[in-house]
Amino acid sequence: MLDFLARNRVATLLVVLVLTYVAIGAAAPGYLSGATASVVVSNSLVLMLISLGTMIVILTRNIDVSSGSVLGLSAAVLGLSLDAGVSLPLAIAFCLLTGAAAGAFNGLMVAYLGIPSIVATLGTLGLYRGIMLVLTGGRWIEDLPQNLKALAGNLGFGFSALTVVVLVLMVLVWLGLRKTHFGRYFYAVGDNREAAHHLGVPVKRVQFTAFIVTGICAALAGLVFAAQIGFIPNQAGNGIELKAIAVNVLGGVSLLGGTGSVAGVAAAVIFITSIDSALVFLKIPAYWNDFIAGAILLSVLLLDGRIRQIVDRRIRARRYAVHERSPAPSAETTKTQAVEAGR
Amino acid sequence: MSDGPAVRRVAKLTDIWKSYGAVPVLKGVSLTLQAGEVHALLGGNGAGKSSLMKIMSGVIPANSGAIEINGEALAHASPAAAQELGLYLVPQEAHILPNQSVLENISLGLTASPRALRSRIEQLVSELSVSLDLDAQAATLEIAERQIVEVLRGLVRDARVLILDEPTSALTPFETSALFQRVRKLQAQGVGIFFISHKLREIREICSRISVLRDGVIVLSGALDGYSDAQIIDAMSRVQITEMPGKDRTARKISQIGKPRLSVRGLSGEGFRNISLDVRAGEILGLAGVVGAGRTEFAETLFGLRPQMTGSVVFDGADLKRRSPRVCIDHGLVYLPEDRQQHGLFLEAPLFWNVSSYLVHRLPFFLRPGAERKSFNQFRSSMGIKCADPGQEARSLSGGNQQKVLLAKCLSVRPKVLILDEPTRGVDVAARNDIYDLIRKLAADGVAIVLISSDFDEIEQLADRVEVMAFGQSGGELTDNISVDSIARLAFGASEARHA
Structure with a gap:
């Protein structure tokens, strides 16, 4: 059981999630319902997209703290294009292109110009937000067309079109990372960059690609944001990058690169969003949210750390125990050898 | 250089130049490698061997010169391109992806999926007669196993040109001979091999x-039989190697039998059990055995790095019960770790910090770098550490000099008992002889030395007495008639029987 939990952060999270649900359900009957599930899923979309993108960059042992601004910038491009009378599909294309370009610029600086990713993306965090403000003139973009907002509407089974898009994207990322040979490279580059280079992995191209994918994910998040909220405030996406990093840690993605899975991130996003919605449901004042989310994050990490320690100790003990047993038959031979050598 | 037209050429380097900044490392090196040839490449630390091999395998670009592999030019420096042309470099320090499985480590960079390669890799593993769990996480591998992973990477790629950079430095004699058999097989298949070793x-x-190679030029080249060992060493170092002292071993031993400095009774811990030994002042005790015999674990337990289960350690008459590295250092029991990059040195820190690092707890609250530099300079002149400045980063030194700095760090404690774990791993011949001289001198000054080494030649040369460990247990003791053969028989006689 412990072994399983240690090897499987997703499982730990699910166990904690179920326990939490049971507790909340007991405290507030009526919480556990299809309606809640639907709300949680749609509330989690933006964070899911940003976290997924951030995970890909973290896998390569980089970090991206600019995705909040990329979200804002691409949402602004979307809104402004729509305001200018561009058709919805074309506006969405512009939005995604903006994200890709912003990611490419991050990737260029990190992979090809050798700027540490934390520095480069801290720079663009400000830069992209600045460009967004210049473009919008500091105004909020309101009166978004109805066909955009309709994307967030319920398709009839509790899911919106956007939910479907996000689910498809998750499956694609999962397939890409796990089942393709380029996907393996993301893990390899993050695990040991020098070794990867040595084995013929195109290290720079892999890092560059990771940042572009992250940019596109952030742009998609911008689209979801605009469609769900119906307007685009100046601070759209502000601070979400840090939340995404926390989600990654919670989901078992190592900040040192090389480990992590889509399932872990997805479970962590659902977990965090459920907590938020539960607090609303329990009528706990909103200013408690950050405190409780932080406390829960820390407790899960502590629990996980303890489990790992216990399992590590067990593996060590087992390893040396095998050692103790195996020499028994060979001890005789060693002795005879010693006697021979002594002669 | 007889270029027989019948023999196919698999690699050719022409007039390679390389400099780092203003410092030239390679000055017009040309080399050829025939199919089925095992070509030894020697050179002291810093002679340019590694740079040459990295250039050849595309890891770093050359300033000028041409590289031809299998008849095709390597147009730009990229490991992928070189591997495409059929060249693989097995580096000295294995490149491991710690979070991936062993299987994934071996098959990374290949187009075939790990699952498809599995049976082939399993076959190679058994041909090398090693045991390796392909599903283990690579972080759990020992140094020797990591090196085997690198060798397997080269083999599974079906390379036509293999560069083996000190492939045996962490292997046991048994694994080495298995590797050599494999090399001969490859040779028969027409693979050309560059073999770097000290x-x-x-x-x-x-x-x-x-x-x-010396100072970036080839100073000697030709058929190996045409040269004597002395000629080769002379060409390599231009340092005349004096005839090994050490034949006076017996004479010294008689004069220096004292009471034990360190006695270990029935010590058991992680990876070894029931080990007893004594070391006397002025004695060099060789602790021999194959990799994985539990010697390093034993040493680390002595030094308080690992928990002990049973047994006692008596140091100078006093029972050392709760050992920690600091307690050991304060008593004068010092350990020189096996892996100098990971456990030995602070690679980014200045040299003089490194040397005083065992004594940090005794330094004054406000540091006096002047005094630390002075103490470093004393070691620098007495041990012949080649460096530009005491404030230089440890990373920038060659392997041999790094090892000397590590030794200086141990000596700064003024040890009474010194445990040396593989003190000459990855060190060139000249520096190795310096280190041997130093070890002998220390023993002559009354330091008790425990020398852990997998190089049985080294033990034979240095040790007054040998304890052999096998499978975590005491494998026997040799007091006189210490020879490579007798050590080997104790150390892995049993393991040979098991493999056979």
Whole structure:
């Protein structure tokens, strides 16, 4: 059981999630319902997209703290294009292109110009937000067309079109990372960059690609944001990058690169969003949210750390125990050898 | 250089130049490698061997010159391109992806999926007669196993040109001979191999041609049989190697039998059990055995790095019960770790910090760098550490000099008992002889030395007495008639029987 939990952060999270649900359900009957599930899923979309993108960059042992601004910038491009009378599909294309370009610029600086990713993306965090403000003139973009907002509407089974898009994207990322040979490279580059280079992995191209994918994910998040909220405030996406990093840690993605899975991130996003919605449901004042989310994050990490320690100790003990047993038959031979050598 | 037209050429380097900044490392090196040839490449630390091999395998670009592999030019420096042309470099320090499985580590960079390669890799593993769990996480591998992973990477790629950069430095004699059999097989298949090693005995065993690099130029090249060991060493270092002292071993031993400095009784811990030994002042006790015999674990337990289960350690008459590295240091029991990059040195820190690092707890609250530099400079002149400045980063030194700095760090404690774990791993011949002299001198000054080494030649040369460990247990003791053969028989006689 412990072994399983240690090897499987997703499982730990699910166990904690179920326990939490049971507790909340007991405290507030009526919480556990299809309606809640639907709300949680749609509330989690933006964070899911940003976290997924951030995970890909973290896998390569980089970090991206600019995705909040990329979200804002691409949402602004979307809104402004729509305001200018561009058709919805074309506006969405512009939005995604903006994200890709912003990611490419991050990737260029990190992979090809050798700027540490934390520095480069801290720079663009400000830069992209600045460009967004210049473009919008500091105004909020309101009166978004109805066909955009309709994307967030319920398709009839509790899911919106956007939910479907996000689910498809998750499956694609999962397939890409796990089942393709380029996907393996993301893990390899993050695990040991020098070794990867040595084995013929195109290290720079892999890092560059990771940042572009992250940019596109952030742009998609911008689209979801605009469609769900119906307007685009100046601070759209502000601070979400840090939340995404926390989600990654919670989901078992190592900040040192090389480990992590889509399932872990997805479970962590659902977990965090459920907590938020539960607090609303329990009528706990909103200013408690950050405190409780932080406390829960820390407790899960502590629990996980303890489990790992216990399992590590067990593996060590087992390893040396095998050692103790195996020499028994060979001890005789060693002795005879010693006697021979002594002669 | 006889270029027989019948023999196919698999690699050719022409007039390679390389400099780092203003410092030239390679000054117009040309080399050729025939199919089925094992070509020894020797050179002291810093002679340019590694740079040459990295250039050849595309890891770093050359300033000028041409590289031809399998008849095709390597147009731009990229490991992928070089591997495409059929060249693989097995580096000295294995490149491991710690979070991936062993299987994924081996098959990374290949187009075939790990699952498809599994049976082939399993076959190679059994041909090398090693045991390796392909599903283990690579972080759990020991140094020797990591090196085997690298060798497997080269083999599974079906390379036509293999560069083996000190492949045996962490292998046991048994694994080494299995590797050599494999090399001969490859040779018969027409694979050309560059073999880099500091061990002349191995080179004699496996290589047919030799090239010696010194200061970025080839100073000696030709058929190996045409040169004597002395000629090769002379060409390599231009340092005349004096005839090994050490034949006076017996004479010294008689004069210096004292009471034990360190006695260990029935010590058991992680990976070893019931080990007892005594070391006397002025004695060099060789602790021999194959990799994985539990010697390093034993040493680390002595030094308080690992928990002990049973047994006692008596140091100078006092029972050392709760050992921690600091307690050991304060008593004068010092350990020189096996892996100098990971456990030994602070690579980014200045040299003089490194040397005083065992004594940090005794330094004054406000540091006096002047005094630390002075103490470093004393070691620098007495040990012949080649460096520009005491404030230089440890990373920038060559392997041999790094090892000397590590030794200086241990000596700064003024040890009474010194445990040396593989003190000459990855060190060139000249520096190795310096280190041997130093060890002898320390023993002559009354330090008790425990010398852990997998290089049985080294034990034979240095040790007054040998304890052998096998499978975590005491494998026997040799007091006189210490020879490579007798050590080997104790150390892995049993393991040979098991493998056979």
